[in-house]
Amino acid sequence: MCMFARKLNRSLWLEPAETRFPSLTDTLDVDVVVIGAGITGVTTAHLLKEAGKSVALIESSGVGYGASGYTTAKLTVGHNLVYHDLIESLGEDVASGYARSNQEAIERIEAIVRDNSIDCDLERASNYVYTEREESVGAVEREAAAARRAGIDAELTTETDLPYPVRAAVRVDDQAQFHPWKYLAGLARTVDGDGSHVLELTRATSVRSGTPCEVETASGVIRAAHVVVATQMPFLDRGLYFTRAHPLKSYAIATRVDADSAPSGMYISVDQPTRSIRSTPSDGGGRMLIVGGEGGHKPGDDPDTKSRYAKLEAFMQERFGVSGAEYHWSTHDYVPVDKLPYIGRLRRGDDRVYVATGFAKWGLTKGTLAARVLSDAILGRANEWAELYDSTRVDLRRGATRFTKENAGVGLRFFRDRVRPRDGRKDVERLAPGEGTIARLGAKQYAVFRNDAGELGVLSARCTHLGCIVGWNAADRSWECPCHGSRFAEDGTLVQGPATADLPRESLPE
Ligand SMILES: Cc1cc2nc3c(=O)[nH]c(=O)nc-3n(C[C@H](O)[C@H](O)[C@H](O)COP(=O)(O)OP(=O)(O)OC[C@H]3O[C@@H](n4cnc5c(N)ncnc54)[C@H](O)[C@@H]3O)c2cc1C
Ligand code: FES
Structure with a gap:
């Protein structure tokens, strides 16, 4: 059985795919902590180590077990009907920067594969x-x-x-096209060793920016001059990325x-x-x-x-x-309100904590180019794409309508979930083995699941991120949050952030 037991479904790329890096057991001091071992995090860690930095790459699950292991894994600049749209809304220079930076990412992946002899199809x-x-x-x-x-x-x-x-x-x-897990596993091996570490089953729960920065996990603190939050959607509320993608x-x-x-x-x-x-x-x-x-x-x-x-x-x-x-x-995957990913500082004025998100389902090239932008920022090097994708940009012309619509939708959902009348008891009685439902009983809502043996499991239905009510995904037998995408296994174990805690267990009222 997979040690990263929380696979919700059967991705071609993750069968059977297991790296076996240790977990954090103590405090650690390094130059840079990279949180999240998807394409963004692993590539950033690789580039930083190559440039002489000591790195701790920490991953709550296994290398490649986030979105990067659940992709179709095409490496292309042909992102559907993107160029007409970009030229109309942001101009030809932006469209050509988008094209060039993504093509460069394909060439970089090919160079990394060649230079490190990574067998990844x-x-x-x-x-x-x-x-x-x-x-x-x-x-x-x-x-x-x-x-x-x-x-x-x-x-x-x-x-x-x-x-x-x-x-x-x-x-x-x-x-190009490749096997994403084979690529990431091969690349992670280039990170581990010589004062750098790859640490699996190690979840970051908070980040304090400072001199040094401190990344807290359940099993110890890691201190570093810089932190890269490469968790697909940053789990830190600072920067409010979940309102922008x-x-x-x-x-x-x-x-x-x-x-x-x-x-x-x-x-x-x-x-x-x-x-x-x-x-x-x-x-x-x-x-x-x-x-x-x-x-x-x-x-x-x-x-x-x-x-x-x-x-x-x-x-x-x-x-x-x-x-x-x-x-x-x-x-x-996260779709940004203004068509371009957010890559750079978590917040203006903080040159220590960095993020990359909003790849709109084309993150294998964008995660790779993000790694270059972020590692250059940390190494004090200029980067041609830093301004185009600046994570702290505020340009309301770019995405105001979508921003308003998406966030109004989240607010409406938050309200509607709390006032919707529902006969929860009947929903629970009707549950067959393998099924789940959200049931309102009195003032509270519960996420209720009947396992294959017929036993009921009862959890709070409030997402541990910001409290939206989760929904049931029947195919993957999991709870998913429509507001910002956190996912939980049927027993409430956190699978995907931005939440950082499991759904708490509850019991149904009499
Ligand atoms: C079905 C599908 C098909 C796609 N096809 C393509 C495609 O063909 N081409 C393409 O370019 N893109 C594609 N994409 C998009 C692409 O897969 C993503 O944009 C990309 O993988 C995101 O990479 P990432 O490194 O940012 O995130 P992830 O791969 O999700 O990595 C983030 C990692 O952070 C870890 N993590 C989260 N929170 C914490 C924490 N608190 N502490 C420690 N670790 C944490 C997660 O476990 C995860 O491993 C597709 C997406 C989907 C959904
Ligand atoms: S409330 Fe934000 S992910 Fe659930």
Whole structure:
């Protein structure tokens, strides 16, 4: 059994994948603490160690067990219809900076793989942003033109290696795909040793900025001159990042196919529902076909998540003639209100604590470029992209409407959850084994789950981050918070922040 027992579903990349780094057992002094061993944290730690710093990379679970282990793992500048949108809202310079910085990240990953001999199935591939619908051809044509204005060598085409016709596609060659866990595990090994440490099952619970900074964990304090919070969404409330980027779910499935029937390109449809397609080498021969999509809703906001996987399986059967899926996985990523990620200081005036978040489901390149921006800031080096992605930017033209809408939604949800009448007792009685529900009994709401043996587990339904009411995810048998994305296993154990504590156990009133 996996020592990081809290996997909610079966990601292709995490089976069987276990690094075995120790946990923190004592206090520690280093130059930099990096919190979170996803692509952002591991790459930042690697770059800092390479530059001569001593680093402690701490991870609440295992290396790569956050969003980076639940991705489709395409490395591309072709982020759906992004360039037309960026040019219209923020201008051509921003669009071209976005394109160049993401392409540089692909080249950097390739260089890291080569220089460190990391075996991670890295392959160059073409990326396609496509439509099957006549009414979307104009949008794809516009995107091809916008991508070229942003400096990308993009071609408009109708030729792909998909087994069904497309009406139009933007093709960008020389992009890449890889196995994210193999990459991160290999990179983490370059961090550990010579005065630097990789520490798994070590959760940070607070960060105090100062000289030195102090990172608190359950098993000891780490002191350092700088701290990088690379936890996907910062778990610190300072900086209010959870009001500036919002969680959206995505789902993926994978199954083994003959190498001949697997596409070699990487695909994302502009049509709704979105379909994201690629393949990867399979350990047992042939290739694994991966299909993603069915996302776009908030965590905890869909009572029927099982149907999302069923729709992806139906698509795989209809388009590729493959039935059933060996792997199903989902998680969320944070979408910023103004289209660009936040990379830099946690707060203005504090040059000691750094963050990176808001990668909008394209964080493998953005996490890599963030690592360069953050390590350069700590090393006192200039970085071309620091201003573009400045985490402390305040430019209301950029995202005011979305900011207002998203945060009003969170506020409304907070209020509605508390006034909604509900006959909780009946909800609990109706629960079958393996099912969960939110039940109101008197003034309080409970997260109630019936396990496979028929026993009831009762938890507080109030998320331990800021108190929103969690929702039940039936497919992953977990509790998810729609406000800022914290996730908890069925027994209340914290799986994903920004919360830092489990859901407390309760008992139902008589
Ligand atoms: C279904 C799906 C498909 C995607 N496909 C792509 C794709 O094809 N290409 C692409 O570029 N992007 C893709 N993305 C987005 C990408 O996966 C993410 O943007 C990226 O992995 C984020 O990396 P990260 O390092 O910031 O976060 P994470 O990988 O989540 O790493 C953060 C780490 O911090 C740890 N942590 C959290 N709190 C604490 C704490 N208090 N103490 C210690 N550790 C802590 C977590 O356990 C986690 O391991 C996809 C996302 C989804 C959901
Ligand atoms: S994640 Fe913020 S209230 Fe739940």
